[in-house]
């Protein structure tokens with residue numbers, strides 16, 4: 001009997017912590033109209049979509065809308081300890097990354113940061129720490145999607161942030177801004193922006209330049225906003 005009660009408790013806990021956080025729950029987004037999340041099969045005219053949408057159409061005027069469903073209500077981001085750093089540097093690197101992630105809070109999703117030691121697997125995006133990537137990139141966000149009826153389901157494998165070796169010894173304000181800027185850039189990819197901006201003022205310019213500031217431009221914000229105004233899965237032509 002106790003065992004059964006235990007199982008029931010576990011099932012309830014999974015429900016409570018895992019699923020009871022969709023749209024319409026406390027602190028989450030309001031539930032979107034169904035047609036906004038059932039865009040497979042819908043075709044939109046690029047001449048209407050592209051103007052005033054930041055660099056949304058920089059990838060060409062022919063693309064599919066791939067983004068998180070607004071009915072998720074919020075996004076959970078797992079920020080695990082940096083395994084190859086200790087003490088002060090570890091805390092500072094993690095703090096810079098958390099700031100970069102939080103820059104996207106409520107744009108559009110409320111973001112819940114999960115940085116505890118023990119966690120259930122209910123995150124949407126997981127930070128992966130690395131000291132270098134094969135392609136010399138500064139970070140990488142891997143996005144997958146699958147189609148389920150009229151719905152587009154987006155997932156991420158992980159969001160890699162490269163931590164330069166210097167972070168262990170000489171952590172300073174410049175390092176903080178740099179790591180934060182890389183994180184903000186990768187978070188935008190993780191939100192569904194799979195291309196780059198041609199303006200050095202935007203965080204989605206493909207490089208971090210010496211004068212890159214860790215801040216989102218109006219255009220960065222407008223581009224993500226425009227993506228989330230389109231029916232998920234729709235084709236833009």
Ligand SMILES: [Zn+2]
Nearest residue numbers: 185189196206
């Ligand atoms: Zn990029």
